[in-house]
Amino acid sequence: MIDSMMNSLLVDYASAVPGSLIFAVILAIVAFIVIITFTVYYLYKIISSQRGRHYTGSESMSNAIGVASNKISKNGSGFITIDGVSWEVVNTGEEDIEKFDRVVVTGRSGLKLMVKKINK
Structure with a gap:
C-alpha cells in the first residue's frame, strides 16, 4: 500500500x-x-x-533672441539677457532699444554681440 x-x-x-x-x-x-x-x-x-548638428560658441548665438537689460542708444553699448545669461552688446539697428525690448543677435565682434531691436 x-x-x-x-x-x-x-x-x-x-x-x-x-x-x-x-x-x-x-x-x-x-x-x-x-x-x-x-x-x-x-x-x-x-x-x-x-x-x-549642434552648434556651440559664437555660432550658437546667431539669431538668438534676448531681452534688453537697460536702454541702448543707436550704435551704443549695453547689456541684454539670453537664457538667463547677461551679455554686453552693441546696438547696430536703426532705432534705440528700450529696457525690456526684445532684440535679435546679428553678429559678434570680440566678446560683444551685435544686436538690433525686434519690431512688434
Whole structure:
C-alpha cells in the first residue's frame, strides 16, 4: 500500500514538471522580448538625438533672441539677457532699444554681440 502511494506521488509530480517547464520557457521568452524592445527603443532615441548638428560658441548665438537689460542708444553699448545669461552688446539697428525690448543677435565682434531691436 505504501509503495502504491509513493508511486502515485511520483507520477503526479513527474507529470507536473513539463507544465512548469513550459511556463518557465514562455516567461523567459516574454521577458527577453520586453528587454529587447526597451533596448531597441532607447538605442533609437540615442542615435536620433545625435543626428542633428549642434552648434556651440559664437555660432550658437546667431539669431538668438534676448531681452534688453537697460536702454541702448543707436550704435551704443549695453547689456541684454539670453537664457538667463547677461551679455554686453552693441546696438547696430536703426532705432534705440528700450529696457525690456526684445532684440535679435546679428553678429559678434570680440566678446560683444551685435544686436538690433525686434519690431512688434
